[in-house]
Amino acid sequence: MTATTAARPVRRRSSGTPDSHGFPTRPYDLVKEFVVALVVVTILTVILAAAFSSPDEKAMTMSDWAAAAPNDVVATAAGELAGTTTSAGYGPPYNTAADGQMLGPLPLQKWGGVRIPVDSAQDLVVTPLSHVTGNPDLTAALATWTAASADQQTTWASAYSDALSKAPDGDPKQVATGDYGPVPTMSEAFLTLAGSGGLEGALSSSTTFYASDQTRPLLLLSDGSYLEDQARARHLGGDQWGMMNETGNYPGQPWMWLYTFWYQIPPFSTSDNADALVWGLMMLLTLLLVLVPFIPGLRSIPRWIPVHHLIWRDWYRDHPRRRA
Amino acid sequence: MRNGVVLMDSGGRYIDSGVIQISLTNAIIIVAMIVVFALAILLPFPGRGRRGGRGGDS
Structure with a gap:
């Protein structure tokens, strides 16, 4: 695919805008450039993969x-x-316990x-x-739990949960005596x-035939503190620019810098609606980008920062009158 | 966390300065992308010399 060279005088429309067909052209082989780029990138990919391999974090299990x-499990x-x-x-x-993220x-x-x-409670425990x-102790505990009213279940479990939080290191063996029903046994x-x-x-097997749905295991893990601790140790936390990062020293997703930047500063960093707010802001910025040609000021940036003069410097050197 | 230092631990090397926290690897890639962009603009277009001057092809 080539364009032909033609030195024609630049014509101007009556509006003063140069006619694009009046500019000179140059031969250019796009297929050749594509093939060269593909070969170079393929060779680089193979060399870098051989030299550095790829992230291979061991999967986290419930047993771990x-x-x-x-x-933390208890x-x-x-x-x-x-x-x-x-x-x-x-x-x-997952449920109707809250409205969740809101945009205004x-x-x-x-x-x-x-x-x-x-x-x-039912599906995860x-x-x-x-x-x-x-x-037998568990069977009896489950029978007691199932026979109790919802209020009684909540009372037992809340009391035990509170007692665990007050025990040294959250150790179940050091929990103060109390009426916790079957919850400690369970x-x-x-x-x-x-x-x-x-x-x-x-x-996982209770959801699909192939047991490939990890929703419930992941919900359970994320309800504890262990998963978050592991993520934060690898700089993957939301307030650690984690969206940009990969584990270890591997490159991550630097193109996500703007999206994750908002999570680091107020009001997003302190808002319960950060996900919705950041999404809304990014949609607004994307709309502005799409509409740049129609926005006074923004559309003039190429005239203020004339990078195209550098790219076409020979043309502008030969045609000084065209300088903005 | 300290400011303006490269943090080294099992989680990788990170540059931490105020609100900015970026892995050294990501920083190197961003700098490399900027360098490639600058070179693409500043280096002469390939094949220009063979056509004998800039005539009508630029």
């Missing part, structure tokens, strides 16, 4: 969680039963609807525990189930 932070289970975890109060698409008066998250219903066999059994490696299957 139970081994590394057993008290606290999370108690929190799920009490309905105080993030997922329990998240709102759509517009309840964007609520408009999405509850498309993946999750009852945190009670149902997986109900698959455990050979534990929480301890939950820790044992997580440590055995059986929790992943119990959480």
Whole structure:
């Protein structure tokens, strides 16, 4: 694909705008440039991949969680039963506990609807525990839990959750005596189930035939503090410009700099609606970018910063009258 | 976190200065992109010399 060379006088329309067909052209082989660029990028990709490999973080399992932070597992289970975890109060698409992210008066998250219903206590704790066999204490605890009223369940679980938060290091063995019903037994059994490696299957196999839906395991993990601690240790936190980062020293997504920048400064960094606000702001900025040719001032920037004079410097050197 | 230093830990090397926190790798890539952009503008167009002057092709 080439353009031909032709030295024609530049014609001007009556409006004073030069006729684009009047400018000289040069031969240029776009196919050749594409092939050269493809070959260079392919060679660079192979060399860099061979030299640096790629990020390969070990997948986090419930068993890892139970081994590394057993008290966090117990606290999370108690929190799920009490309905105080993030997922329990998240709102759509999991439940109706909150309206979620709003853009001014517009309840964007609520408009999405509850498309993946999750009852945190039942789906993330009670149902997986109900698959455990050979534990009479757990069977009795589950029977007691199921027979109790919702208010009684909340009272037991909230009391135990509060007691855990006051215990040294959140250690279940050092919790003050109290009326916690079957919650301690259930929480301890939950820790044992997580440590055995059986929790992943119990959480994921109950949703799809191929057990490939990781929604519930991920919700449970994110309700604890272990996942966030691991993410923050790798600079992946929202207030660490994490959207831009990859684990270790691998390059991340630097083109996300503007999107993640807003999360670092007020009012976004202190707002519960940061996701909706940042999205709205980026949509506004994108609209401004699209409309640049029509916005006085913005559309004049090329005249103030004439980069095109550098690119076409030979032309402007030979045609000094055309300088802005 | 300290300001204006390269943080080195198991999570990688990071430049931390005020509200800015960027991995050294990302910073190098951004600088490289700017350098490539500047070179693309400033270097002469390939093949210009073969056509014997800038005549009507520029």
